[in-house]
Amino acid sequence: MSNPLIDMEKPDVIFCIGTNMTECHPVAATGLKKAIAHGSRMIVADPRKIPLARLAQLYLPIRVGSDVALLLGMAHVIAREGLVDRQFMDSRTSGGDEFIEHVKPFTPEWAAEITGVPAKDIETAAIWYGSAEQGAIYYTLGITEHICGVDNVQSLCNLALMTGNIGREGTGVNPMRGQNNIQGAGDCGAVPSHFPGFQSCAEPENARKFSEAYGTEIDAEKGITKVTALNQCGDQIRALLIDGENTVVSDPEREHCEHALKSLDHLVVIDIFLTETGELADVVLPATSWGETDGVCANTERRVQRLRAAVPPAGQAKPDWWIVSQIAQRIGTPGFEYESAKDIFNELCGLSPIYAGLDWDRIDQGEYQWPVPDKDHPGTPILHVREFKNGRGLFKILGYRDPAEVIDDDFPVWLTTGRRLQSYHTRTQTGRSQGIDYLLSEELLEVHPHDVASWGLVDGGQCHLSSRRGKIMAKIKATDQSPRGTVFCSFSFNDTPVNILTGSGYDPVTETAELKVCAVRVEPA
Amino acid sequence: MALLSNSDIIEHWKSAAAPLLPVLHAFHDRDGHLSEDALRAVSDGLGIPIAELFGSVTFYHHFAREAGGRDAPRVCTGNICALRGAHELLDALRSEGATPMPCAGRCDQPIPVLRGDKVFVGLTADSLAHGPTPLPPRYPGDGEECVFSAIREPGRATLPGYRNSGGYEGLEKLIKSGSPGETIELVNESKLAGRGGAGFPTGRKWQAVADAEGESKFIVCNADEGEPGCFKDRAIMDHDPHAVLEGMIIAGYACGAGQGFIYLRYEYPETFAGLERAIADADAAGLLGENILGSGFSFRIDVRRGAGAYICGEEGSLLNSLEGKHPFPRNRPPFPVTHGYNQQPTAVNNVETLASVPHIARRGAAWYCALGIGDQAGTKLISLSGDIERPGNYEVPLGLPLQTLLNDWAGGAPHGREIQAVTMAGLSGGFLAGADLNVTLDEPSIRSCGSFLGAGGVIVFDDSRDMVKAARDAMEFFAHESCGKCFPCRIGTQRLTERLAGEAGPASLADWKTEVEDIGSTMRATSACGLGVAAPMITDSLMKYFPDKVEKHVQT
Amino acid sequence: MIVDATQGRALRMTLDGEEVRFSDGETIYEVATRQHTPIPTLCYDPRLEPFGGCRMCVVEVEGARTPVASCTTPATAGMVVRTKNVALEKHRKTLLELVVSENREVDVDPLRGYASQEVATLVDEYGARTGRFQGQRSGTSNETDDNPFIKRDYDLCISCYRCVRVCAEQEGDHAIAVMNRGFQTQITTEFNGRLKDSACTFCGQCVQTCPTGALGDIKAMRAEPLPGELKKTRTICPYCGVGCSVDLLTKGERLVGVQPAMDGPANKGALCIKGQFAFDFVHHEERLKTPLVRGDDGELHEASWDEALDRAADGFRRAREEHGRYSIYGVASGRAPHEAAYTMQKFIRAGFGTNYIDNCSRA
Structure with missing residues (x-):
């Protein structure tokens, strides 16, 4: 923000x-x-x-x-x-x-x-x-x-x-931001285009800086995105380390995704539960969960805040950073001799200009919003106050394009997807929290009441929902929350795997999937 | 006539001022109750959250939530009616779905029974009859009346009749050859003060509204005459409605307001119709609406009916009720004169106060001032009821001895009985008895006895009455009407009622009295509005005048 | 020199004999709080519009006939205020005795909610457990609402309406309201039904502001019988990107509940259903407790850390040897802390010299 x-x-x-x-x-x-x-x-x-x-x-x-x-x-x-x-x-x-x-x-x-x-x-x-x-x-x-x-x-x-x-x-x-630390994942450089602190990988100077810091020669060009990597699984990509993502359920084109992961030589998944993705792995490593882990996160307004452990880990679970560091050490990568989350965070602050004014102790109360370029800086609640990052704000000349897929006679209905209040993502957590089922126990395809009637459906009944990529069953809910001709479904429930249907196209720049638009057919079951 | 649809009703009222009450009444009238369907339609139509709307509807005594509830008989079981057999009448009407209602403001008549839009009065189910509000008895004094001075003129309730007896002359004089400033000055000089009970100088109130910054200003006529034992405002509105309108128009002119509301209690359905008629006539005659009498001044008046809540006579609650909010009293400051209806400057005046204004405008401030006795300026209407030979509304010069009113004017206690006690301010002033019956009818005298004149309701109890029972009935009323906003009143009125009823409380007299005094003292000191401050006057005065009866009550 | 007239005008009042400054718009209560002069309250929540219901905060103002509610009365220049004297303290005690008399009980487990101890604390401070003012009790607990989150134990309600006000003013849901009046007052939903059938989103804010525990956190209350001291640990909610501060409630090694941090920079005491109630996945029986390694039989089997880590490392080493450094890819989590994402990217960059790292944000 x-x-x-x-x-x-x-x-x-x-x-x-x-x-x-x-x-x-x-x-x-x-x-x-x-x-x-x-x-x-x-x-x-x-x-x-x-x-x-x-x-x-x-x-x-x-x-x-x-x-x-x-x-x-x-x-x-x-x-x-x-x-x-x-x-x-x-x-x-x-x-x-x-x-x-x-x-x-x-x-x-x-x-x-x-x-x-x-x-x-x-x-x-x-x-x-x-x-x-x-x-x-x-x-x-x-x-x-x-x-x-x-x-x-x-x-x-x-x-x-x-x-x-x-x-x-x-x-x-x-x-x-939709996830508790998706901002932080970017801040920390877990993107193919930027080192920690949004320092471009394509800048040779940045590559030099990190090569030096990490004691390895690092490419001065950006890497491929996860979407491309999944497309190359079994081909160029042979080994994948996934931390805390249920790729199979959350990503579009589920069958393609499952196929990609299955064709790998080596898949290691770190997670707190055995997810659908973990089921496909060669090695599954148990991570400590929220509540068991000390660390740092950054919210949607760039506020850097402390996570604190309150209970001991489940079984033998270990913090993600410990697990990753152990693997790194075992393949002989230097620089992973961390003893605590604090060591790691302080290393990040040393390498990231936007975190330069921060350290583990200074973020105790969560009052800083990055950039915090030095120790005397109060943080930056509002960006672009006097100038834009690269000087002037640039207008972009652009035009309208149709979605990758538009409705036609075969697939005459728009499907759009999203989340619901009571569940979170693929329900690995909310699905395992008592009481949530009382409010939301199953997925429902939201259809305008007039469409329910004119398509021969029944409120509360089942339907077949198909796109060019696949077909699933869904239970109907008549509601004027959906406009006529458009239906909605969340991606939370594995038994209504809407990601079998989605994945019609990707943004050419970010390679983000067009999960919000898909042409489908809705038929009574 | 075809029934109006939900959306007809909503559309009709949606852009009106203060739409919630009339919309609810429209559904209530159409369906005979407020159904869930109706409330959901209102919630959607007016954008009021459904839970809040539901909660507020339950606040009002008279909104029926069951089919047929609106037209089922409501029998007044108020303090005076209870003495006359109201509970027996209620039982007799139970088969028709009758329910009790608190004092319905007809204490000078037999027991009132409200059926839909009509009020019947009678002592038994067979004798219930519908009829007009009694005129005030012929003036028995040797001074002069103000508010009632023309009320007995034939046709006074109609526009021609009103004009024939000097009506609208005051307005015309002020609007044509005076100014808002001069109008306020006139009222200041008359020393007219709020006759609803608070006694705040009317001119100063208007000046504050005139001086306040605001996008628009409002005049609100408080016609929610809910105080038990008070029925004077209804007499004015029924027999002299144009006096109220004229007073409001003058107030609007003085304050720079463009809109007036009359907030009328639910129990006066015939009065509602009469006011609506009077407004239509005044409108047609150019006395209301745009460019009144060619002066460039515009003013409109809307009547809004309450739905049965004593607290809506408290100005903050009244304003919240008008605005469609939960009718809790408001915190003060700020006061309505700067933050009233819709947070705009608002003069809230009682019916009697406003009805005095046309007379003052016509006959002058000095004339009005001189109506009082001694230092007291002007007159006060007293609603006299209970054990008295000639109950009714009397306009007394302020400063008149209470005994003169009771004995000389109204004939004293009937059947050769003695007057044991009277209430003041309806019930809010508690009891006066013994030597304190020698007060004069003005605030300084009555306050010196720990009571107050207030809205001017006086209920008489003769020596056959059980004063502990009278106190318990009074406290029960306050408990029933306590809004629930502040702790001391909400719990205090309940605990005092229980103690007066002998349902709970210490067995030892000393402990009983300490509890009652402690509750009363905290209610007086900390309550958020006048209800909680006034209610313990009942227990205080009971213990003061009737200690032996209290002792007997506690010990049995 | 130009002098700003408004800045030059110092607003001053006298508070318990001391002259203090205040700014325009502050209430007496706010001034007193700023001056560390405690005034007792029951209906006050600093996040809400002052209400003036409990009257515990009444103070004496010179020239006023009766005490005034300090929470609703604006401070004015020259005002002389006394926050404590024998009469005020007696009224406060009487009010508390009245409150005790209308409730089933005063002592509730702190697991019920953040503010649940307020009444009991004040009652003890004022020695108000005298048993005076006996009579009917107010409020009726709702036994028919079957929701698994919010206990509606209105026997303990004192009609401060903090729940109603927090729902309207803070959460903006207007799901609950005040029904009836006087001693019959009851907190209600639309048509007095279940919370599930109302506009309630189960954010839990009503529970956390309730000063008596009449509204209770049912999930946390399950831990009432557990032995051990209740501890709180400040952290951040694990769900969306708003980053609400929460206090984790623990007893021994068990996470038993969540309370919002009233001073949380991003949420100021607010949470949603997920942050408030969806915490017990942490102790779910399906948690992964040991490493798993796929065996020759094609199934995943429990393994030691050493075995699993070696196996994990071997796979990456072999991929690098057989297919080069561009054959390895890392996907970091948007759900794990910075340290996870940082080590993940470093694992790829330091280990293989590529930028073959991404996170789950493209999903």
């Missing part, structure tokens, strides 16, 4: 797109509810009439995968209505004039055709956001899990840049 969570109570106009925040980030959503209670206006764009949409003063029911069209239409209106923050654009950004020229053809009427949202509502949204004193954008995977995920994000940045809604309290472009 460019801005801290506390800022969520402050904007006068809130624009949420592709985020089911009350279910996926419920505590963050309380900030928005407070803002609304105090008079803020909220716009929600989402294909589904999610609870957040019901709280909004303006709801834009966009067709799945049509975000860029909506955002171009809004940019058009903001430019046309003279709501552009000229001073901000001139002093802080570049490419703005080209962008404003670029959006001229993208009228709200044009966007209405693609998105299915009335042009008038697109105009209203643009005028609200464009006139806001403090306008803030919040998004989640509904923006990124598309073949055009990068375009979606950049379209949001364009809106913020043209209205100057960034770098100030109560504004910003704010992605909500």
Whole structure:
């Protein structure tokens, strides 16, 4: 997030797109509810009439995968209505004039055709956001899990840049991180493109720095993504070490994924339970769980906080870092003689400029948000206050593209996927916590009541759900939370393995799968 | 006529001011109760969370949640009616689904029974009859009336009749040749003070509203006459409704308000109809609405019916109720004059106060001032009921000896009995008895006896009455009406009731008295609104005047 | 020099005989708290709008006829306030005696909730267990709600409405409300049904703000019979990326519950159903407790750490030898701590000199 969570109570106009925040980030959503209670206006764009949409003063029911069209239409209106923050654009950004020229053809009427949202509502949204004193954008995977995920994000940045809604309290472009330490995984360099602290792998200087620190020559070019690696399993990729991910259930194209893992020479899985993925491994190593592990994590607002152990490990379970270090030592890699999580975190701080001002003891109370470049620095709750990381904020010229897969006669229904409040991901944890079943014991395919009737389905009955990649059974729930012609299902339940169906395409830059759009057929079972 | 659909009702009221109460009444009237379906429709339509709406509906005594509940008889079992056999009447009507209701404000008549939109009165099931509100008895004093001075004129309740007897002359005078500032000055000079009980100077209140910053300002007429033993406001509204309207319009003009509300208690359905009629007539005559009398001043009045909650006579609760919120009292400060309806500057005035204003406007501040006796300015309506020969509403000059009212004006206790005690301020002032019956009717005199005049309800108990029972009935009323917001009142009224009823409490007289005194003292000192502060006056005065009866009660 | 008039105006009042400064908008209670002058309360939660219900916080203000509720009364310049004297303390004791008289019991296990000891603590401080003011009890426990998370033991309710207010003001769910009035007041959901059938999301905030334990954390309460002292350990919730601070409740070696950290920088006392109630996977019987190694029979078998680690290392060593360093790939977790992700990337980079590392964020 460019801005801290506390800022969520402050904007006068809130624009949420592709985020089911009350279910996926419920505590963050309380900030928005407070803002609304105090008079803020909220716009929600989402294909589904999610609870957040019901709280909004303006709801834009966009067709799945049509975000860029909506955002171009809004940019058009903001430019046309003279709501552009000229001073901000001139002093802080570049490419703005080209962008404003670029959006001229993208009228709200044009966007209405693609998105299915009335042009008038697109105009209203643009005028609200464009006139806001403090306008803030919040998004989640509904923006990124598309073949055009990068375009979606950049379209949001364009809106913020043209209205100057960034770098100030109560504004910003704010992605909500879905996992407790997904931010931290990136911070720590567990990505193919960056060393710890988002230092680019393609910079020879960075490669030199880490080669020196680690005592090995490291490539000065980025590696391949997990998606590519899975595609190369059994071919280029022969051995895989997976820490704490149930790839088989969470990734798209389940059959492809299972096949990939099975074709490896060597699969090592570190986890707290024997997952569907662990079942395929050569070696499964038991990790200590949350509550048993000392360590550090970073939240969605870049706040670096301590995790503390409260109970001893289950059985012989060991911390992930100990396990990985042991394997490293056993293949003869130096530099893994750690005695505690503290040793490791302090090593990270020494190598990461954004953590340079931190160490194990300083983060005890969790008051720092990175970057914290030195020990005297108070941390950075708001990014881009005076300047952008690379100088000026760059407008991106982009256009609308259809999703990788669109509905047709064979697969006439849109399927979109996501999470639910009571369960988390593949339920390795929530599924094993008492009481959750009382509220959510099975997966249900959400279908608009009229569609239930016209497709010959029964509320509570079973259906066959098929895509170009496979077919599953699902139980129907009639609800107007789904619009007509679009159905929804979470990926939490292994017995409704929706990831057999998904995986129509990937964003060319991030290789994130288009989990939010898939063409399916729904038939009575 | 076809029944209105849910959405017809919602759409009709949705953009109206203070829509929740009229919407709920519309469903209540249509269905005969408030169904789950109706409440869900209201919740969706007005954007009120369903749990909060449900909770608030249960707060009001008269919203029926079972089919047929609205029209089932409600029998007043208030303090006076209980003395006259209300419980027997209730039993006689049980087969029709009758339920009790607290004092319904007709203490000068036989027992009232509310059936839907009509109130019947009678002492037995066979003798129940529907009829008009009694006019105040002929003025027995040698001074002059103000509020009642024209109320007995023929046709006074109609617009022509009102105008024939000087009505709207005061408004016309002020609006055409005065100014808001002069209007406030006039009211200040008259020394008119709040007649609902609080006694705050009316001119100062209006000045505060006029001075306060706000997008819009409001006049609220407090017609939630819920105090047991008080029925004067209904007499004014039924027989002189335009006086209330004129008073509100003048208040609106003085304060710079554009909207007025009359918050009327549920138990006065005929009054509701009469007010609606009067407003329509005034509207048609250009006395309300846009550009009143060509002055450029615009003002509208809406009547909002309560649904049975004594606490809604407390101005914070009243405002919350109007706004569709849970009717708890509000914390003060801030006060309504700066943060009233919708947090905007609001003058909340009692019916009697507002009805005095047209007379003051017409006849002048000095005239009004001089109506009182001695240092006291003006008059006060007293609702006199109970064991008295001629019950009814009397307009007394402030400063009149209580004994003069009781004996000379109203004929004293009937059947040759003696007056044992009277209540003050309805029930809120507790009892006066013995030598303290020699007070004069004005706040300084009555407060010197530890009581207060308040809204002016006086209930008389003759020497045959069980005063412990009278105290218990009174405390039961307060417990029934305690809103539940603050601890001392919520628990205190319950514990005091139990002790007066002999249901719980120490067996030793000393311990009993200490408990009752401690509860009372903490209620007086710490309660959040007037209810909890006033309720222990019942026990205090009981112990003061009737220690022997208390002793006997505890020991048996 | 230009002087800012508002800055120059020092607002001062007298608190228990001492002159103190305050800022515009502060209540007497806030000023007193800032000055470390404790005032007892029962209906107060610093995160909520002041309510003024319990009246425990009444103080004496010079010139006022009766004591005023310090939580709702704004401080004003020149105000002279006394927070404690014989009369005030007597009223407070009486209020507490009244509260004791309306409840089934006062002493509840701290496992019920974060604030559950507030009433008992004050009652003891004021010596209010006198048995005075006996009479009917208020509130009726809900025995029909079968939800496995929130005990609705309204026999212990004192009608402070912190639950109702936290649900509305903090959580924004408006799932619960006040029903009836006076002594008959009862906390309710829509149509007095189960929480499951209401707007409740089981975030648990009502439980944690309840000062009597009338609302109890059923999952934590299971541990009431367990021996041992209740300990709290501060950590961060393991679910989404908001990073809510929580206190883990432990008895001996057992994790028995979770409470939100009221001072958590990201959550200020808020949690959701997952963070509040989905913690017991930690002790689930299916936890992996020993390393597993695939045997010649194709099945996974328990193994010693040495055996498993050697086997794991061998596979990577062999892959490097047979297929080169680009044949090895690492997937780090977005769920494990920094140290896991850091060692994972270092394992790949230091071990094989490649950037063949990713995490699960693309899923």
